[in-house]
Amino acid sequence: MRLATREALTGFRKSPLLSVLGIVTIAFSLFAFGLFALVALNIRSALRTVEERVEIRAFVADGTSPEAIATAMGDIGSFPEVLRVTYVSPEEALVRAKRELREFSDVFESGFLPGSMDIRLRPGFRDPTTVKAVAERASTYEFVDDVRYGQEWVEKLYRLRTLATFAGLALGAAFALVAVIIIGATIRTAVLARSREIAIMRLVGATDGFVRMPFLIDGFVKGVLGGLLALAMTWFASETISRHMIRTEFFDARIAALGVLAGALIGLLGSLFSVGRHLKEV
Amino acid sequence: MIRFQGVGKEYPRTGIALSHITFHVRKGEFAFLTGPSGSGKSTILKLAYMEEKPSHGDVRVSGLSARGASRREIAKLRRKLGIVFQDFRLLEDRSAEANVAFALEVTDTPKAAIQPKVHRVLAQVGLASKATSFPRELSGGEQQRVAIARALVNDPFVLIADEPTGNLDDRATRGIFQLLRDINATGTAVLMATHDLDLVRRTDHRVIELNHGRIVYDSAEAPADAPAGPIQGDTE
Structure with missing residues (x-):
């Protein structure tokens, strides 16, 4: 050597x-x-x-009882993929919209926006398939009108x-x-x-x-x-x-x-x- | 010790180099390989140190068969062979002693054992006083002595020499030849290819003569009262 x-x-x-x-x-x-x-x-x-901001919003129909929402949130919160679920009331939604879309703030009026359950997923579960699966499960509740999760941009990402x-x-x-x-x-x-x-x-x-x-x-x-x-x-x-x-x-x-x-x-x-x-x- | 049995050698481009070669060099023997240029002398030597493998038949050296020998086995075998060439093959940027030591260094000899061995063998070839000289400072005969010292330093059982005096004048040739005979006298076999017929005739050593890749005469096979052999004049 x-x-x-x-x-x-x-x-x-x-x-x-x-x-x-x-x-x-x-x-x-x-x-x-x-x-x-x-x-x-x-x-x-x-x-x-960017991925950290992946979020599923399940919009809740007007007049849904707080108990029903609480039960649903408990269910969704127990999915292994889910990090946390927060409820955003119509009033809070309005405040958020005014903050995020400042140029349109005068357009929004009270009652214009529905309440929603905002679901955040754990790291490692933010891929399009999991996001879609969780969104579909959230949409099975009768009082959920619509689920949005930016399907297109999650997939593009x-x-x-x-x-x-x-x-x-x-x-x-x-x-x-x-x-x-x-x-x-x-x-x-x-x-x-x-x-x-x-x-x-x-x-x-x-x-x-x-x-x-x-x-x-x-x-x-x-x-x-x-x-x-x-x-x-x-x-x-x-x-x-x-x-x-x-x-x-x-x-x-x-x-x-x-x-x-x-x-x-x-x-x-x-x-x-x-x-x-x-x-x-x- | 070196045994050729029905050996043939063919090259893809130049064709048949050797055919039906059978001979046996025994322990301590001195044998000449003679014949004109291109008769196959060097090919036989290359087969003996396993630089080439036979196309037919088998070559066995010290029990190792060329047919199944691995590169590693061949390397180990060469440590027990001394090989000398016409062009000396010394490293120009190293002194005589470094050239000799090189053969020991690349074969994992313990460092402490190298120096005494090198000095002993340089003294044996008569170059003790030129140990630190570089090849370019030495005459052709002296360079060949360094090459022989390198071949001897691992105590080989046979010295294989391919035209070792081919580049030397008469006086140097006699000196090298005498050195090879002295080495042989200590029990090391010598297999030497040469086309110097004067040298061959001067001794009673075994002569194997080749022509066109075949053995045409082997003094070991000839009857005792036969003439000294057909030894043809060199065509060179």
């Missing part, structure tokens, strides 16, 4: 420009990936905020999130592949530069694992350094956007560590491919 590390360092010292180039290419690939991940992260967190996740995964995989190919190529150059050494190693009885080790260390180190550089660049980009445009969220320590680990993995894979190919040829 010590020899392998020494050999890896020798490779680094012998062709510093190539090594730096390798690290920078990995960094840029991961940076592109990081930027996309940052966008995805911020979309997700924005969606979470979810489609957007699914799209963001898939696009993120696809682009991430593409960038990771590009990075593997790039580091594979830089390691390949290093392998070819040392093919004579490799031939002699094999001649005197070095195992494939032994021959591979310095290159794996090389790829790993380049991957980690590239990952750290990409992390720094992504952080800088995030800070710049936060300062000049909109407030953004940055990766937490766990995600950042995963990013660097991904760099290491890309470096290792690239090395493994190019050394493996070379060993197969000789």
